[in-house]
Amino acid sequence: MNIADAKAALTQKGFLDVDTDPSVDLFHAITQLKQEKNAIILAHYYQEPDIQDIADYIGDSLGLAQQAAKTDADIILFAGVHFMAETAKILNPTKKVLLPDLKAGCSLADSAPTHLFQSFKAAHPQHVVISYINCTAEIKALSDIICTSGNAEKIIDSVPADTPILFAPDKNLGAY
Amino acid sequence: MLLWNGACQVHELFSVEKITRLKMRYPHAKVLAHPECEEPLLAIADYIGSTTQLLRYSHTDDAQAYIVATETGILHQMQKDNPEKTFIPAPPNNNCACNDCPYMKLNTLEKVYNTLLYELPEITMEESLRIAAKKPLDRMLAISKAAGLIG
Numbered sequence: 001m002n003i004a005d006a007k008a009a010l011t012q013k014g015f016l017d018v019d020t021d022p023s024v025d026l027f028h029a030i031t032q033l034k035q036e037k038n039a040i041i042l043a044h045y046y047q048e049p050d051i052q053d054i055a056d057y058i059g060d061s062l063g064l065a066q067q068a069a070k071t072d073a074d075i076i077l078f079a080g081v082h083f084m085a086e087t088a089k090i091l092n093p094t095k096k097v098l099l100p101d102l103k104a105g106c107s108l109a110d111s112a113p114t115h116l117f118q119s120f121k122a123a124h125p126q127h128v129v130i131s132y133i134n135c136t137a138e139i140k141a142l143s144d145i146i147c148t149s150g151n152a153e154k155i156i157d158s159v160p161a162d163t164p165i166l167f168a169p170d171k172n173l174g175a176y
Numbered sequence: 177m178l179l180w181n182g183a184c185q186v187h188e189l190f191s192v193e194k195i196t197r198l199k200m201r202y203p204h205a206k207v208l209a210h211p212e213c214e215e216p217l218l219a220i221a222d223y224i225g226s227t228t229q230l231l232r233y234s235h236t237d238d239a240q241a242y243i244v245a246t247e248t249g250i251l252h253q254m255q256k257d258n259p260e261k262t263f264i265p266a267p268p269n270n271n272c273a274c275n276d277c278p279y280m281k282l283n284t285l286e287k288v289y290n291t292l293l294y295e296l297p298e299i300t301m302e303e304s305l306r307i308a309a310k311k312p313l314d315r316m317l318a319i320s321k322a323a324g325l326i327g
Contacts, residue, residue, distance in 0.1 A: 003294065010297060015282075016290045026285045033292045041288070045227045046249035046280040051288060058253065060227040066317060066326045077292055078299075081279050089299045090309050097299040100287035104279045108212075111182030124178060131312070134184070137301060141308035146316040149211050150226035154323040155316060156177075169182030176211040176218060 014103030030054050039075035042067055044084060051079045061087075061133045062148040068092055083109045086137045108134040112169035117142060120166070127166035128159050135169055149173060186277045187212035189268035190245050192220065198243055198264065205241035205264065208234065213245055221245065234258060247277045 001009070006018035031054070034041065042064050043055035052058050057067045061084060068076060068088035077098045078085035083106055085099040112135055121129055121142055131143040132152075140146060147155035152173060159165060167174035187210055195207060195217065208230045209221035218224055223233050227250050234242055234254050244251060245266035254263045268275045291297065320326045 007294075007296065014297070015287050016294055016296055018290055018294070020286050020290060024289070026289050030285070030289050030292060033289070037292065037295075039292060044249070044280065045231070045253060046247040046277050047283060048249065048281060048285075049252040050285045051283060052249070052252055054285070054288070062226070062320060062326065063228055065313065066320075069317065075292075075295065077288065079283050079288060081277075082299075085299045086301065086309075087313065089301055090306050090313060093303070093306060096295060098291050098295060099297055099299055100284070100291040101282040102297045104282045106279060107185035108182055112180055117180070120180065127178060133313075133316075137305055137309040140312055141305055143312040144315070145319070146312045148226060148316075150228055151316065151320045151323065151325050152211070154325065155319055158319050165177045166180070167177050168180030170212055171179045171181055171183055172187065172214055172218075173211045174177060174179040175215060176224070 010102075015101040027054060037075050038073050039077055040071050040073035041077045041079060042071075042088070044080035047079050055079060060148065060150055062150040064088075065091065065133065065148075071095075080104070081106045081109075083134055083136060087133065087140075090137060090140070106134050108132065108169050109136050109139075112136070112139050114138040114142075117168065120168075124164070124166055127164045129166045129168070130155060130159070131168050132170050132173060139168065143168075184212045186247050186275055187245075188214060189270060189275060190214075190217050190266050191269035192216045194267040194269070195220065195243060195245065198267065202241050202243070202262075202264065204239060205243050205262070206237070206239045207243045207245060207266070209266075210246035217245060230254075231257070234261070234263070247280065248275055249277075249280060 069091040089097040206222040241262040
């Protein structure tokens with residue numbers, strides 16, 4: 001597909017399905033583009049090995065969020081899933097945040113639709129809402145504090161012991 | 177604590193039965209698990225933590241073999257940091273023995289190249305939503321910093 005067609009099909013496909021010259025050395029080309037554009041690649045540990053090897057920083061959700069908050073790059077290419085790139089954008093409004101495939105979702109984030117969560121929250125007005133970072137920006141906006149698997153205990157400890165907590169969206173992490 | 181009924185499709189798949197059998201084959205291997213795993217698996221884990229914590233543990237701990245119950249992408253860094261140790265992906269409860277996250281693996285090197293070249297797809301967001309979503313994230317970063325979890 002040529003670039004004009006690929007751009008037109010972007011919404012439907014979720015990524016730029018453009019023809020790539022098979023003789024291009026992708027590792028070399030990506031390194032060059034990063035320098036030219038002052039771009040940084042943040043990759044999650046669950047990315048394929050090649051992507052981890054070309055990344056400037058590899059981490060889990062907490063490390064990546066912190067890295068996104070303090071980078072000087074003009075462009076952040078986020079090699080991970082949608083909610084992670086969203087988090088980078090939330091923390092960095094003036095930077096361009098790119099995600100290679102918009103269809104890279106998350107079964108956890110998908111398990112909490114905004115309108116259902118809104119009614120759940122409304123039914124428990126006394127509860128502090130702690131949401132796992134694996135959720136959409138809309139769910140974050142409805143939450144009091146965000147946590148990751150690396151800091152969940154500390155975050156929960158920061159709330160007074162007698163305060164009721166509503167935890168979303170992962171029941172296993174919450175139970176643990 | 178009131179829990180929303182959600183779960184991660186990768187971490188829910190692990191088979192405690194298959195892991196127990198693996199432990200018999202590798203009696204000295206330790207089970208490392210992510211807290212998104214179900215309770216019966218967490219009960220037999222030797223160590224539970226986030227991906228960063230699992231990675232750190234596998235490096236500082238002195239066991240020589242580990243059964244890793246999280247997405248297999250993490251094995252790349254574990255193996256790089258500890259070339260002499262053995263890392264076994266925990267088997268899932270399905271027929272194809274794979275516990276890759278299908279979403280994470282949508283990203284490829286070629287897509288990374290094209291995305292950087294054409295600067296698309298880009299993430300955009302309404303400013304009001306962004307500001308509302310930033311508040312709980314800032315609280316998380318402040319608490320994590322105070323607790324010494326991040327620098």
